[in-house]
Amino acid sequence: MNSESSPSRIQLISYLALFASVGFGIVGQLLMKHTMSNKAEAFFTWSFIQQLVIALTIYSLGIVNWIFALKTVKLSIAYPLTSLNYVGILFGSYYFFDEKITLARVSGVVLIFIGVLLVAVPLRERRKIPERAN
Numbered sequence: 001m002n003s004e005s006s007p008s009r010i011q012l013i014s015y016l017a018l019f020a021s022v023g024f025g026i027v028g029q030l031l032m033k034h035t036m037s038n039k040a041e042a043f044f045t046w047s048f049i050q051q052l053v054i055a056l057t058i059y060s061l062g063i064v065n066w067i068f069a070l071k072t073v074k075l076s077i078a079y080p081l082t083s084l085n086y087v088g089i090l091f092g093s094y095y096f097f098d099e100k101i102t103l104a105r106v107s108g109v110v111l112i113f114i115g116v117l118l119v120a121v122p123l124r125e126r127r128k129i130p131e132r133a134n
Contacts, residue, residue, distance in 0.1 A: 011072050018069035018078055021062045026088035028059025030096060037097065080119040083112050 035051040042048070069078055087109050093099040 014069045014072040017065040018073055018081060021065035021069055022082060022084050022088070024058055024062030024065060025082070025085050026092060028055055028062055029085070029089060030092045031055035031058060033093075033097065077120050080116050083116055086112050 031051070032055040035048065035055050038048070038051070066078075066082075090101060090105060090109050094101050
């Protein structure tokens with residue numbers, strides 16, 4: 001293994017951890033909502049506690065992956081990518097909880113996604129514009 005492939009391999013693993021963090025975060029949030037929405041269950045029953053522990057464990061896996069991702073991914077790139085949670089939560093809420101997807105919500109998510117792309121996708125070097133003399 002040459003030294004050039006190691007940083008790119010580590011970088012790839014870090015980005016995979018980042019996207020795993022987003023995925024675990026989405027699933028954890030949806031499971032927390034499911035646990036808290038179960039009207040038939042009383043709080044602090046064995047079933048409730050089991051569901052909540054599973055939801056929090058999955059959410060915690062997201063935090064662990066986030067920590068691994070920050071090893072090499074710049075925070076200024078990683079943090080905006082976590083806003084992809086909005087997309088997953090929007091569709092997960094629609095699919096699992098019959099929440100409405102409105103044009104305003106879709107527009108907001110599209111704008112967030114475009115913003116993420118603008119922040120996360122590296123741009124080639126821009127030409128420096130010479131400053132004007134006063």
